[in-house]
Amino acid sequence: MAERSMAAAELVRFRGGGFEPGLRRGAAWLVLALILAAWQAASSSGLLPALVMPSPLQVLHAFADMWRSGRLTIDLEASLSRVAWGWTIGTAAGLAAGIAMGIWSSARSVGIPVVSALFPIPKIALLPLLILWFGIGEPSKVATIALGVFFPTVITGYSSVDAVPRNLIRMAQSFNVPRHAIIRKILLPGAMPGILAGFRISSSIALILLVAAEMIGAEHGVGAFILQAGNLMQTDQLVAGVVVLSVLGLAISYLLGRLERALLRWG
Amino acid sequence: MELLVEGVSHRYGNLQALEGIELAVREGETLALLGPSGCGKSTLLGIMGGLLAPSAGRVRVRGAAPPGSLNHFTYVFQDFALLPWRTVAGNVALALEHHPLGAAERARRIEEALRLTGLEEFARAYPKQLSGGMRQRVGIARATAVRPAVLFLDEPLSSLDAQTRELLMEDLVKIWGRERTTSVYVTHNLFEALRMADRIAVLSRRPGRVKEIVAVDIPLAERGAPEHAATITALHNRIWELIRDEVQVADREVHDG
Numbered sequence: 032m033a034e035r036s037m038a039a040a041e042l043v044r045f046r047g048g049g050f051e052p053g054l055r056r057g058a059a060w061l062v063l064a065l066i067l068a069a070w071q072a073a074s075s076s077g078l079l080p081a082l083v084m085p086s087p088l089q090v091l092h093a094f095a096d097m098w099r100s101g102r103l104t105i106d107l108e109a110s111l112s113r114v115a116w117g118w119t120i121g122t123a124a125g126l127a128a129g130i131a132m133g134i135w136s137s138a139r140s141v142g143i144p145v146v147s148a149l150f151p152i153p154k155i156a157l158l159p160l161l162i163l164w165f166g167i168g169e170p171s172k173v174a175t176i177a178l179g180v181f182f183p184t185v186i187t188g189y190s191s192v193d194a195v196p197r198n199l200i201r202m203a204q205s206f207n208v209p210r211h212a213i214i215r216k217i218l219l220p221g222a223m224p225g226i227l228a229g230f231r232i233s234s235s236i237a238l239i240l241l242v243a244a245e246m247i248g249a250e251h252g253v254g255a256f257i258l259q260a261g262n263l264m265q266t267d268q269l270v271a272g273v274v275v276l277s278v279l280g281l282a283i284s285y286l287l288g289r290l291e292r293a294l295l296r297w298g
Numbered sequence: 299m300e301l302l303v304e305g306v307s308h309r310y311g312n313l314q315a316l317e318g319i320e321l322a323v324r325e326g327e328t329l330a331l332l333g334p335s336g337c338g339k340s341t342l343l344g345i346m347g348g349l350l351a352p353s354a355g356r357v358r359v360r361g362a363a364p365p366g367s368l369n370h371f372t373y374v375f376q377d378f379a380l381l382p383w384r385t386v387a388g389n390v391a392l393a394l395e396h397h398p399l400g401a402a403e404r405a406r407r408i409e410e411a412l413r414l415t416g417l418e419e420f421a422r423a424y425p426k427q428l429s430g431g432m433r434q435r436v437g438i439a440r441a442t443a444v445r446p447a448v449l450f451l452d453e454p455l456s457s458l459d460a461q462t463r464e465l466l467m468e469d470l471v472k473i474w475g476r477e478r479t480t481s482v483y484v485t486h487n488l489f490e491a492l493r494m495a496d497r498i499a500v501l502s503r504r505p506g507r508v509k510e511i512v513a514v515d516i517p518l519a520e521r522g523a524p525e526h527a528a529t530i531t532a533l534h535n536r537i538w539e540l541i542r543d544e545v546q547v548a549d550r551e552v553h554d555g
């Protein structure tokens with residue numbers, strides 16, 4: 032018996048595993064370094080003319096110039112204050128409207144048709160009108176960003192409230208928890224993951240509108256800086272400006288990640 | 299506290315879920331509502347505790363609530379209904395926070411409820427860190443913290459595995475032995491009903507009616523004893539005959555939506 036099974040014994044072939052993509056440490060930096068090296072090599076060898084694309088070192092120089100001349104501070108300050116105001120106003124108003132639409136039928140009945148009608152308008156198209164209303168200064172740019180942020184925030188607001196499990200609300204009612212406490216203790220924390228996910232979308236919309244608004248009419252700001260550099264064919268400055276914008280985007284995404292980890296520790 | 303269900307019927311659109319339900323839940327007893335899924339048990343339980351308005355009929359209470367009762371009609375849910383962003387203690391606290399208790403009294407009630415359900419060590423844990431059985435203990439702790447006059451349990455053990463269910467049944471029997479809270483225990487499981495209930499109301503399906511009320515005249519703590527085995531088996535067989543056909547129909551039903 033034992034001999035027979037020994038003679039016939041074969042290994043069971045392993046067929047599982049795979050389909051679990053992970054991240055290798057340092058791979059990102061390695062890829063970045065390779066790309067920069069290849070880029071620099073192409074520029075140094077004359078394959079890539081500076082007018083088409085400056086070399087990484089030229090971009091670094093342009094960046095240092097911006098820093099030394101103080102332009103970086105001025106432009107970054109102008110841009111940051113526009114995004115901060117625009118995003119905050121749009122988000123506050125959007126959350127108020129969206130959460131109200133998540134709670135009350137009356138707010139929802141009025142809100143949904145209005146939002147559906149206005150959401151598809153590319154908000155940058157309203158900038159000329161906003162300039163007529165508010166003048167060429169800051170308010171028109173802030174208002175463009177705020178409007179662009181408002182509508183998607185309304186939508187994430189009420190859909191996040193909708194996504195709060197109704198059984199939790201029924202549970203609270205069964206314990207006679209008052210209505211305002213149900214909103215504060217159950218609806219709002221329950222909607223938080225959706226709202227925070229919405230912040231990622233609305234912050235990228237805010238950045239796009241910022242650059243567009245600054246390119247249409249602004250003296251200062253990263254968008255204006257990039258446009259001016261383009262007009263003067265200073266591609267090194269232009270690319271340096273783009274790099275500043277992408278760092279800004281990364282910084283915002285990092286901060287939102289921190290916020291998510293702080294607020295959603297339970298998830 | 300006694301609960302009187304008088305001529306309760308309920309419709310969902312065209313579907314007659316309950317018809318002419320007459321029931322009395324006696325002071326201190328545990329009444330099981332037994333029936334196949336879809337027969338209207340949850341609907342009836344919701345109506346009994348005021349979470350759902352019946353299409354017809356009414357529910358009345360008689361007698362005084364126990365002293366210190368903060369929420370007379372209290373539920374334990376099948377899916378636990380715990381707030382994932384609150385700790386175990388925080389979930390129990392939710393039931394107390396809107397009552398004018400002193401901080402000391404609130405903390406005392408939470409501690410007592412956690413002790414009663416064996417959760418002291420888990421006070422600061424979050425629901426996602428707990429097993430299903432421990433989560434339902436939190437649901438039970440939250441319910442006992444308000445000292446209910448009537449406790450409604452909607453299939454409290456149905457989402458647990460057999461062993462966990464066994465442990466929790468033993469604990470519930472112990473808790474009931476101490477508190478003697480009037481309870482309504484919804485289940486589709488005949489064994490559970492025979493373990494937990496003083497009387498079993500057998501419900502029929504479509505429309506839900508009370509077919510028969512069967513008394514189990516054996517003290518809860520002695521249900522497992524060998525000398526009662528024959529009685530329990532006889533009851534089991536009798537009730538099984540009552541529900542067998544309906545279970546079969548419910549099982550073969552095709553759901554839409």
Ligand SMILES: Nc1ncnc2c1ncn2[C@@H]1O[C@H](COP(=O)(O)OP(=O)(O)O)[C@@H](O)[C@H]1O
Nearest residue numbers: 310313315333334335336337338339340341342
């Ligand atoms: N909100 C609802 N709307 C429409 N039909 C419902 C609703 N809730 C339950 N029902 C139907 O009513 C019947 C009884 O449901 P329920 O009380 O949940 O039964 P049980 O708890 O015994 O499984 C089922 O057929 C179910 O599909």
Ligand SMILES: [Mg+2]
Nearest residue numbers: 339340341453
């Ligand atoms: Mg049910």
